[in-house]
Amino acid sequence: MSGARAEVGVVSNRAEALTLPRPALLVIEPIEKYLDARGFGSGPLRWRRIGDGQSNITFLIERDGLVLVLRRGPRPPLPPSAHDMVREARIQQAAAAAGLPVAKILDICEDLDLLGVPFYLMEFVDGLVITDELPEQFHDPLEHRAISESAVLTLAQLHRADVSAGPLAQLGKSEGYLSRQVKRFSALWPGNTQRELPLFDRLSDWLAGHLPESSDAALVHGDYRIGNLLYAPHCPARVNCVLDWEMSTLGDPLADLGYFLATYSAPGEQATPLDLTPVTANPGFPNRSQLAKLYQAETGRSIDNLPWYQALALWKGAVFCEAIYSRWLRGERPEDTSFAPGLASGVPRLLEAARQTLELEL
Numbered sequence: 001m002s003g004a005r006a007e008v009g010v011v012s013n014r015a016e017a018l019t020l021p022r023p024a025l026l027v028i029e030p031i032e033k034y035l036d037a038r039g040f041g042s043g044p045l046r047w048r049r050i051g052d053g054q055s056n057i058t059f060l061i062e063r064d065g066l067v068l069v070l071r072r073g074p075r076p077p078l079p080p081s082a083h084d085m086v087r088e089a090r091i092q093q094a095a096a097a098a099g100l101p102v103a104k105i106l107d108i109c110e111d112l113d114l115l116g117v118p119f120y121l122m123e124f125v126d127g128l129v130i131t132d133e134l135p136e137q138f139h140d141p142l143e144h145r146a147i148s149e150s151a152v153l154t155l156a157q158l159h160r161a162d163v164s165a166g167p168l169a170q171l172g173k174s175e176g177y178l179s180r181q182v183k184r185f186s187a188l189w190p191g192n193t194q195r196e197l198p199l200f201d202r203l204s205d206w207l208a209g210h211l212p213e214s215s216d217a218a219l220v221h222g223d224y225r226i227g228n229l230l231y232a233p234h235c236p237a238r239v240n241c242v243l244d245w246e247m248s249t250l251g252d253p254l255a256d257l258g259y260f261l262a263t264y265s266a267p268g269e270q271a272t273p274l275d276l277t278p279v280t281a282n283p284g285f286p287n288r289s290q291l292a293k294l295y296q297a298e299t300g301r302s303i304d305n306l307p308w309y310q311a312l313a314l315w316k317g318a319v320f321c322e323a324i325y326s327r328w329l330r331g332e333r334p335e336d337t338s339f340a341p342g343l344a345s346g347v348p349r350l351l352e353a354a355r356q357t358l359e360l361e362l
Helices: 003-007 028-037 085-097 141-160 167-171 177-192 198-209 254-262 288-299 306-329 339-358
Strands: 046-050 057-063 066-072 105-109 119-123 218-220 229-231 239-242 249-251
Touching (some): 028 057, 066 085, 085 105, 141 254, 167 249, 177 198, 177 254, 177 306, 198 306, 198 339, 254 288, 254 306
Antiparallel strands (some): 046 057, 066 119, 105 119, 218 249, 229 239
16 A cells, blocks of 8 residues: 555555544445446556545546546535535436536445545536636636636526426525524534634624515535636637535525635735635726626516625634634544645634625624
């Protein structure tokens, strides 16, 4: 077993997996047998990690000319209902049936004997993920605008999907979505933190006391950002696949827009852990206001309360990030030497950004 493979949690067989201090992320031999039984290629398996997720894990799998993507949750133990790979796969199947741009799900495995958690296989879609660097073909400033505008137009497409019937209608109830979000994340905070950050509770109270009236129900992606989009590998820039559907449900579509804009970097601003698309701070990218107006023109929805939704995204981001920080403090993320330690100051910056977005004195 190579040291590099063991370090990232990939081993050849179950015997090697038992030598690791933590559960393996990928065990080659059982997965090869699983693929054999389902007719997914033959011969030795080659793999590499893809994606920038901090929780769920995605591998590119190649064997005998066949290219697949394997997606699994993090190592156990998992919080109840979190990292539900089976549900995520079913959501993508429903989205595909509605004509939305998603990768085809090929197989869903709930057998915990293989990797210790459920996983699914999906087709490989050729394309480019854009986060902190621009692909060479998109260096023209005209392509910068196309990158952002295509993301907003695709979001509008998701929000136009019919959720009144069919598989999408089964994703959850949309009534009370915003209230449930605030209550749920307020309740998660005490178990996620090991320190005192009073601004969190002040923001919680303010958000709960100023809930906007939701627009019509829609499919909410829950993690919609440029880094979760796969762009066609040629000009003009356009989205050809939406990734990472774990948090999708039915609810208020402006929650997606608020999150998208909260993760959209702007020049001259202090960065937060939710600045997940640093390239958009470069010249030629539209600003948040321009993109919000494009969304409004495409959907006809009012954006008058958009700061509330952006603050919600930043505040929720603080909850997620604080959980990662606490896991690091407990020694559960020993391989993380940059992101998690930086959350000591990153989480307070998220809370302060939410306060500033609302222009509040709290």
